[in-house]
Amino acid sequence: MYIRLEEFKYLDIYILSREDIIVSKIIRMDPKDIEDIDNLMIESDKKLIMTTICEVLERTDLFQTKKDAFTRNLSLFKERYNV
Numbered sequence: 001m002y003i004r005l006e007e008f009k010y011l012d013i014y015i016l017s018r019e020d021i022i023v024s025k026i027i028r029m030d031p032k033d034i035e036d037i038d039n040l041m042i043e044s045d046k047k048l049i050m051t052t053i054c055e056v057l058e059r060t061d062l063f064q065t066k067k068d069a070f071t072r073n074l075s076l077f078k079e080r081y082n083v
Helices: 018-025 031-041 046-058 064-081
Strands: 002-005 013-016
Touching: 013 018, 018 031, 018 046, 031 064, 046 064
Parallel strands: none
Antiparallel strands: 002 013
């Protein structure tokens, strides 16, 4: 889910939501990513995170190596964050 910045009258500027950033970090789950996720999870919607995870798993345009890394780290993510 992208968030539109409303401050700009003539420009359409979008940023990633917390949930999108969290899901994007699952693929690596290195210490810096985990620290970021720890901070982002405080105000994130777990249901939206799971929806986004399901969308990633259903994608057919990802390199298999990336999808494999995502799947490997997913169980660690779910366990750590009770998702």
